[in-house]
Amino acid sequence: MPPFASGPVPALALSPCGTRVVAAAAHDHISLLTLPASPSAPLTSLALPPAPALFPVLSVTALCFPSSSAVYTADARGSFKRLAASDGLAEQYTVAAAHSGDELTAIAALSDSSPVATSGKDGAVRLWDPETRQSIARLTGHRYEVRDVAVASSSDSAGAAVTVVASAGRDKTVRLWDVRASSGKEVHCLRGHAGWVHAVALGNAPGGPIALSCGGDKTVRVWDLTAMKERMVMRGHEYRVWGLALASDAAFAITGSTDATVRAWNLGEGEGAGDCHVYEGHTDSVLSVDVARNGVFAVSGCEDGALFMWDCATLFGRDAKKEVHTETLIDVAPVPKLVEKEAVTKSVIAPKQLDTEPLIVEKQMPEEKLPVLRETKIASPFRVSTTPAFTASPRRAPITLVSDAIPDTGMTTDGLKAAASVTVDQEPKFDKSAAELVNALRRIKDLETALAESKEQLESRNREIASLKKSTLEKDNELSLLQRQIDSSKNLINAANVRAILAANPRKVDESLDYEEPVNKIGAVSDKLSALVARLDAMVATH
Structure with a gap:
């Protein structure tokens, strides 16, 4: 069977119900593909249909499938698009130069009406209002480019909405951000990786909220977000780990690496925790992975253009219920907008219908007026909640977090300069492709x-x-x-x-x-x- 794509598959995303996948089908196109209900074998190779529905996106770097009717794309030219996915792919709007023209590395959203998070090589994370297409927050703290971003929604003790953001950076750190209606602060900086951190995910395990990360040091790390410390380090990949996806129940995670393997990791507690199951079949670097919400299967994209579907139903003694999921293609009612965070004057763009002409946002907010957020020495605002308070991004597993008010740190300007002067070991300024x-x-x-x-x-x-x-x-x-x-x-x-x-x-x-x-x-x-x-x-x- 011919490969799915004529080039690498650097990005892919499963729909919420796992019946469709959007993936890079060529250097300048993406494709929407309907999947079988469940894998017919441990390994199923996917291919484009005779007349595939291709949508042009130059140099796509990341994809997000937050609802059955919307897809977000990010590209190396620094722009992101929102596409309608009800019947094929059709552009709704484009935000150009989202990070002042720098390449975008990741994009994430909880739904088609929730804020969109983007990360880029400018070292910043931005949140965008999906209605006005305007930036509502700019989070800075990473010393170099941000490689990945994950989002989750929660509420604090007063019931106020809180968007929790996790970002992975080239500076070997994972940073957590509490984005509220009136402020956005860095909650904690997780250190432990010895190389670039390429991917991050948020989840709610039986023992409490967790974050997962993987990177160039060939490890997969589990972080306890209640104690804000490293819970487990999992080793097995022979080379750097590019992709990471977390099952909705946080029972296992899927990773892809330059060593041409896809691995499943047992995140349970007690005997068997950290065990690894190796999926073999790829002949080149695995660049992107995702796992269905029901945990029945995972999908991986390769440097050589292959797109594989893996059976995960019985991993680590599980017995996932194999059901045929259907998607109802409906429009989700928009949620109230978050208060814009920039201290600037801007005109509000009236919301447009999704079937109208795409709106291109050319005007950028003045950088000098955007709040610059630094790492703070504050206590963790996360504690386990008995009732789930939000719905997580389809790419990332749900996480239950409750945040209390975050006090000001009182860190002086000299303290910030001293913190910024810390020397960080750098990897090469260029990042070779996995194929190289x-x-x-x-x-x-x-x-x-x-x-x-x-x-x-x-x-x-x-x-x-x-x-x-x-x-x-x-x-x-x-x-x-x-x-x-x-x-x-x-x-x-x-x-x-x-x-x-x-x-x-x-x-x-x-x-x-x-x-x-x-x-x-x-x-x-x-x-x-x-x-x-x-x-x-x-x-x-x-x-």
Whole structure:
């Protein structure tokens, strides 16, 4: 079966009832796909129909499916769109340059009438009124880009509405924000990750509200939002973890990683807590994941364009009820708007019908007048509530939180500057794609294999060279012996020649030979011998 997309699937989102999924089907398009009621096998590969309903979105980075009739998209150009999803996909409006032109990294909403949260590479989180398309809050505190955002709605002890926001950043932190009708403050900063935090989710576990996060340090971490501390660290992925989704009952979480696996994590308490179930089938980095609210299945998107559906009904001893869910495509009544947080004067745009011409918001709020919120040293406002007080984002699991009033910290300007001067270890300023990482790892393995083969060949050549050197040395010895024999023969020949010359003419001096003195001595001796012989002859004759 051909892959779902012609390129990577960096973003996907399931509808609230889990009957449809919206996913990036190409670099510049997204598609809305109807899913089977439940997976027919542990792994089901999804593909586009013969005539797919594609909607153009350039460089999509994030998707949100908050209701059966609305889809939000965020892109690398810094804008986000709202699309009608009742019958195919149709644009309702666009908010351009949502973060002053910086790339958007995530988008989340509880419903099609609740505030929309966006995060970007400018290091900020913004909340938007879905009716007026205006920014109602700007949350700052992360030192670098914000990688993901999750939202939940609750109420404080006085019954006032509270929007709880969790953000994950490149500065290795998870930050919690309490966004009320009149203020927005950072509740707590959760530290523990050793690398970028790529995704975050909020949920309500049996033991109380929790947050989940995953990142470049290959870990998945569970945070207790009552005690504001780390509850559990789960390890198993071999490389960085890109995507995270939490089941609605917070019984398990689904993650996707560069190691080409999808993993399910047991979030229960007691025996088996932290256990991991590995789904294998992808051949490249898993960039995006989501899980159905009923926990029956999960969906994952891959770097190679594959879109897989995984059976989760019996994970960790569960027996999820497999039912065919249907969606009723209705318009949700808008909730009261939150009071705008910027201390600026702005004109209110009258709400438009969803089937009218898209409204493009060009005007941005003056940055210098927006409230800048810093990390505060305050007690946690979260405590467990016996009655759920809100509905969570479909991408994130529901969480029950009750927030009390948050006092001012009284932190001075010098204190804020000192806090901002803390050095944070940075990862590279560029973030390679998952495909580049996987391909680099494969190239490294290939190079290691080639290097081992080259070493073997080099050792063989060295052995051959050593053998040749030994043979050459033996030949050199033989040649030296022959040369000595030749030199000795030449010396003998020269001596023989000298003797022949002396025998022919003992007194002849050959100036070309250096034997003049020896010849003279030989002549003198010969003369003496001749005289002696003559005397002896005379003596013999006399006697």
